[in-house]
Amino acid sequence: MRFMGDEPIRRGETMTDTIYRLLLICHKNAVLRDEVYCQIIRQTTHNKSTKVDSTVRGWRLFLILTAYFECSLALRPYLLNYLTENADDPRRIYHGTAQLCLQNLAQTMRYGGRKYLLSGMEVEEITNGKILKRQVYMLPGGHKKIINTKSITVVEEIIMELCKEINIRSPSEQQEFCLCYVLEKENSVQCCSNDEYILDICTELEHKKLKFYFLLKRMVWVLPLRLDNPVYIDAMFFQIVIDYLQGSFVCLQGGNQLSATMTDDICRLAAFLHLASNEERKQFVSGRSIMSLIPTVVLDARIMPVDSWTERINHKLMTIDNNITSTQARATFLGQPLPPIELSIGKSGIRLLSPISHRIINEWNFDKIISTKTDGVRNSTAIMTVGTTKSSRTFEFRTSDVGTYQNFCFKNLLSQASEIVRLVGQYTYVVRESKGLLEQ
Secondary structure, three states, X not given: OOOOOOOOOOOOOOXXXXXXXXXXXXXXXXXXXXXXXXXXXXHOOOOOOOOOOHHHHHHXXXXXXXXXXXXXXXXXXHHHHHHHHHHOOOOOOOHHHHHHHHHHHHHHHHHOOOOOOOOHHHHHHHHOOOOEEEEEEEOOOOOEEEEEXXXXXXXXXXXXXXHHHOOOOOHHHHOOEEEEEEXXXXXXXEEOOOOOEHHHHHHHHHHOOOOEEEEEEEOOOOOOOOOOOHHHHHHHHHHHHHHHHOOOOOOOEOOOEOOHHHHHHHHHHHHHHHHOOOOOOOOOOOHHHHHHOOOHHXXXXXXXXXXXXXXXXXHHHOOOOOOOOHHHHHHHHHHOOOOOOEEEXXXXXXXXXXXXXXXXXXEEOHHHEEEEEEOOOOOOEEXXXXXXXXXXXXXXXXXXXXXXXXXXXXXXOOOOHHHHHHHHHHHHHHHHHOHHHHHO
């Protein structure tokens, strides 16, 4: 009644406070939700209030409530019938708002309703009839997409919309993507669950006064890359190139060495990275630009002098058409095959193996394992940090089938990441607890 203007609000109270009080009552006392719905139905049926905007506010209160709570099973058919009667009759003034209430209620039944109190700004906008927020979403590489986001919009719907922007229509392919929010000050990335409400995330972060932006990322790599859309190529390129230059796709052999094949691959990829630059580029690279073309772990290992890397990359550039566009160079970079690696876990430690010969590429004892965890969303990636607290390196394993090799359990790069984390944790605990026995 106070929100609709039929009763005066309390001293020192705002319109937002009246909404908060009602939502908190419904949150703490689920049995009262039916009563609240019945009262709103009553207030929006033949409203005889002298206040001009009483009925309008009643329907907007309906919008807010249906985004948060559903009614009991007993009241549901009557509530749906009331909203449907109003929504299906274009002669009724508020049939459009009734349609939105039906959408809100359906979304609430599917996803459970909003979890956070809407912000004061959102209350004010809904009160004034504004139900959409122009929210900016980013793709890797800086491409922006503004999407009209409703109070009930969930992460899954935004992923679908952004995937269409990069010409991904298949639902199974869309499942490989995740919406994240990036905290600008901390430069940290947090994945959002598909059933989270976008404006719940915004409200929480804005309440904490954190600057953030939404970013679409590909988290699962099962289906092959499609190089048929320029925006898709840019998004995949700018996501992958960061991981590549940080060394996520490169494993040095014992003694910090690279095979001749791997060295050649790195030089070829560096050539295409040079050509993929949007800046005005020269035909050949210089020693100064090597830092942006070669993975840092390779440069830190000092496998060969910078001049040697420069010479080899320039040799590769001479074999490539210099008229190639940036998009073509990025597509070619993405199309370059990366060698598969198998992860082996046993009592002797953890080993990285070449898939055919099972030659040991790298290995660590369990006392070198600092931490293991999954990506936290689809459990598709195992993240393992090895080394010491002063000098460490992080690996990401995207995993599949389970097999055995010489008493080791190994998983190649497409299996259950949670199993890897569990197995490493269990081995680490047992080995540490049994260290004295093993030494004997």
